[in-house]
Amino acid sequence: MDFNDTPEEASFRKEVRDFILAEAPLPKKGESGVEALMNSWEANLGWFKKLGQRGWIAPAWPKEYGGAGMTTVQQFIFNEEMALHKAPRPLHMIIGLGMAGPTLIVHGTEDQKKKYLPGMLRGEDIWCQGYSEPEAGSDLASLQTRAVRDGDDYVINGQKIWTTVAHIAKYMILLTRTDPDAPKHRGITYFILDMKSPGVEVRPLYNLGNSHEFNEVFFNNVRIPKDNVIGEENRGWYSAVTTLDFERSSIGSATGMKQNVEELIEYAVEHANDPTSTLNTNPMLRYELADRMLETEVARMLSYRVASMQARGLIPNYEASLLKLFSTELNQRIAKTAVHILGLYGQLKGDDAPNRGRWLATFLRSAAYTIEGGTSEIQRNIIAQRGLGLPRD
Ligand SMILES: Cc1cc2nc3c(=O)[nH]c(=O)nc-3n(C[C@H](O)[C@H](O)[C@H](O)COP(=O)(O)OP(=O)(O)OC[C@H]3O[C@@H](n4cnc5c(N)ncnc54)[C@H](O)[C@@H]3O)c2cc1C
Structure with missing residues (x-):
């Protein structure tokens, strides 16, 4: 088996490498990519902007939505070169760019795409993922957070846990139960939640290393407009699986x-x-x-x-x-x-x-x-x- 680059792949690798060496704020010796990101936030925002101008902030997204439309092999080369040079990745944007965005591209309406994708690409909007609950982790389809239709809104009550970056996020991709009588995979609805909505409470959780990455999130009669449903009511499981496929990569x-x-x-x-x-x-x-x-x-x-x-x-x-x-x-x-x-x-x-x-x-x-x-x-x-x-x- 030949693992060497084809001439086209080698030329793409060179393009990526030259760009990283010319533009990226690379970490100093002994410094990790994450430390470099934190130590020089302003420089990194400039770097993310330059990545964005080429569509390289979202390498897998189609060009029509502001991504680079890279093939799998190009993404592989891009990821390898970024890792090799420890070029800072926009980690705070990973749930938006890597999960919520691709899910909206597949299952969202045109209005939702227009409203939410540009903010992800500009790096302005941080997203979090409201999937896990105290009694639903590995068996995610057992989730119990309720959404009940009321006029043009849904009213949400319940709790999520381990929600990474919820304390700084503007939006959440949220899984709820809309039909408690249906088989568990069939009564789930997928929403976009504005984290500033009244009734959303975020409480910090500290990990083993004493850092604050994830949170508990409580919903007390939170109203979400019906236009914020991704896909169809009660068919959220299928969109949720799309998100998980992107997460795994x-x-x-x-x-x-x-x-x-x-x-x-x-x-x-x-x-x-x-x-x-x-x-x-x-x-x-x-x-x-x-x-x-x-x-x-x-x-x-x-x-x-x-x-x-x-x-x-x-x-x-x-x-x-x-x-x-x-x-x-x-x-x-x-x-x-x-x-x-x-x-x-x-x-x-x-x-x-x-x-x-x-x-x-x-x-x-x-x-x-x-x-x-x-x-x-x-x-x-x-x-x-x-x-x-x-x-x-
Ligand atoms: C750092 C971190 C960040 C996270 N960020 C997020 C986030 O942003 N959003 C979000 O929604 N969730 C997030 N999670 C939650 C994560 O997805 C869950 O912790 C994970 O899916 C496991 O679920 P659980 O913690 O409820 O454990 P459980 O599912 O209760 O599992 C407990 C133990 O039982 C084992 N077990 C369970 N079922 C089986 C089975 N069928 N066979 C054999 N063993 C089994 C598990 O392997 C585990 O060892 C995060 C978790 C961590 C650690």
Whole structure:
């Protein structure tokens, strides 16, 4: 199998690379892409604007809606080059650009597209995703937040949980139950909610690393106009699945993992002559590093497989679960290897810590990787049933 770029792909890769090197505010040595994003917000807004001018802020969207209309292979190359150079991605916009926008393009009315897509592309409107509830996560179709029709509005009561960026979001994509008597997948309606609507209350939740990413959101008689339904009443499950298909796509992340392992190798080599270094006190760490490097190659092959299926018009099914499962568990192992290698220094935060404490933060955050976007157990169930043909348990 030939993994080399065709001449057209090589020329596109060069175009992307030249643009990144000329325009992107790239992170300093030891700084992560996310840190660079936070440390230089103004520079990044300028960078996002330049990406937007080329349609590259939404590479997968059709050109008519302001995207770049990139083919799957072009998206793969684009993602690889962005990760390779640690070019800042508009992470705060990911739910709008990566999930709500594509869902509106497929299921929204022309008025909804005109009203909501431009704000996403300009990076002005942050979106959040109101799917999970205290009693509905893996089994999402059990959600209970109620929407009842009243004149030209629906009245919403209930609660969502783990809602990332709800505290800064302007809009939410919201799943509700409109027909409690129908089979659970058939009584769901999908809305766009203005987060400023009276009766919406956002309460913060702090994660293991003590940072505020996600929230609880309560709805107390919140009114949403009927024009804000995406698709049809009671058929929201089908639009919701479209959003999840977009959420799953994580092609290109293998490049970032490989870079992280290379950074650890660099640290290990720099400290090779230090007798107190964990690499000298625990020789097994060398094998651990070698394993991580080997595993990033496996992740790369899995992501090539998913991308090549998409490029041929096939919809990756259990293959996407293989990639999600392997990559998120590998990310956790890489973070663990990092804190093993750093030894006691791995517990430090702040400017004087190795890599400014980034590995500690990554280690603490990594617990969530195998939960968000569908847990590892759910991915294993999909692989067992759809990939291996085993019966449901
Ligand atoms: C960092 C982070 C960000 C998130 N952001 C959002 C967001 O923005 N919007 C949103 O709507 N949600 C968000 N979520 C929620 C996420 O989608 C859910 O946490 C996830 O789907 C799991 O649901 P749950 O937490 O209710 O766990 P549960 O579904 O209750 O699962 C509990 C445990 O049981 C296991 N389990 C459940 N069912 C099965 C089964 N059939 N077979 C075997 N094992 C099973 C699970 O794997 C898990 O280990 C986020 C979560 C995290 C961690």
